[in-house]
Amino acid sequence: MAQYLCSDTRKVTTLRLIEMKKNGEKISMLTAYDYTTAKILDGAGLDAILVGDSASNVMVGYTTTVPMTLDKMIIYAASVVRGVKRALVVVDMPFGTYQVDEVTAVTNAIKIMQETGADALKLEGGEEILPMVKKIIAAGIPIMGHLGLTPQSINAFGTYAVRAKDEAEAAKLVRDAHLLEEAGCFAIVLEKIPATLAERVASELKIPIIGIGAGNKVDGQVLVYTDMLGLSKDFAPRFLRRYADLHTVITDAVGQYITDVKQGDFPNEKEQY
Numbered sequence: 175m176a177q178y179l180c181s182d183t184r185k186v187t188t189l190r191l192i193e194m195k196k197n198g199e200k201i202s203m204l205t206a207y208d209y210t211t212a213k214i215l216d217g218a219g220l221d222a223i224l225v226g227d228s229a230s231n232v233m234v235g236y237t238t239t240v241p242m243t244l245d246k247m248i249i250y251a252a253s254v255v256r257g258v259k260r261a262l263v264v265v266d267m268p269f270g271t272y273q274v275d276e277v278t279a280v281t282n283a284i285k286i287m288q289e290t291g292a293d294a295l296k297l298e299g300g301e302e303i304l305p306m307v308k309k310i311i312a313a314g315i316p317i318m319g320h321l322g323l324t325p326q327s328i329n330a331f332g333t334y335a336v337r338a339k340d341e342a343e344a345a346k347l348v349r350d351a352h353l354l355e356e357a358g359c360f361a362i363v364l365e366k367i368p369a370t371l372a373e374r375v376a377s378e379l380k381i382p383i384i385g386i387g388a389g390n391k392v393d394g395q396v397l398v399y400t401d402m403l404g405l406s407k408d409f410a411p412r413f414l415r416r417y418a419d420l421h422t423v424i425t426d427a428v429g430q431y432i433t434d435v436k437q438g439d440f441p442n443e444k445e446q447y
């Protein structure tokens with residue numbers, strides 16, 4: 175049984191997140207991609223865990239999320255679900271698995287839900303993907319939207335710069351957020367957009383808005399766990415706060431292990447049979 179840091183050990187549901195927004199209670203969310211990490215994050219009392227397709231970058235080493243496949247996401251997601259008792263587990267549908275048509279989208283969504291045991295899925299985009307969002311929700315699968323910087327479209331954007339700074343893009347984002355809410359999404363991630371725009375969307379919508387690089391006048395925050403724990407040294411956007419320096423902790427520990435092995439100090443008498 176995990177040791178929970180929070181006293182409320184009830185399984186978090188999509189309805190609970192909506193209630194949290196109503197009660198003015200902020201939502202905490204981080205990514206995870208494996209059983210061991212998910213178990214630690216869940217035990218610490220996170221409200222939600224995202225099995226992000228950022229796995230493509232931080233687990234596999236690709237420069238974008240475009241190469242991520244359905245089968246790989248299913249392996250990551252099933253591993254996370256096995257480590258989680260309390261947090262809501264949301265899984266990213268990877269690029270190419272929901273954009274083509276409604277039948278492909280709902281077939282792939284059902285496959286992820288059946289083979290992982292996740293609670294919900296996340297899809298990137300607004301009006302363009304609305305028919306697919308509606309079809310998946312009609313199949314009984316909760317959907318989290320994702321607007322602003324949507325990394326699966328990096329080849330169209332050409333840059334990871336802040337999105338929706340101009341009026342036309344901001345107006346489209348607000349319209350898309352309303353459309354996603356009307357379609358039945360239970361929450362929306364807003365990534366790397368001006369804080370004032372995110373605040374406006376959060377105040378106009380009843381469903382929770384989870385920000386990443388979108389200021390703190392939203393209903394919750396999500397970060398990539400390898401970034402916030404300082405495992406990765408080479409990614410330092412302005413919105414990132416590092417809560418630990420695990421890169422240094424691991425490097426020092428491994429350095430000590432190497433020394434001990436080379437000097438014949440490990441294992442000692444108590445560490446052998």
Ligand code: KIV
Nearest residue numbers: 205226227228363396
């Ligand atoms: O894939 C991911 O980690 C994400 C977050 C950055 C929101 O979509």
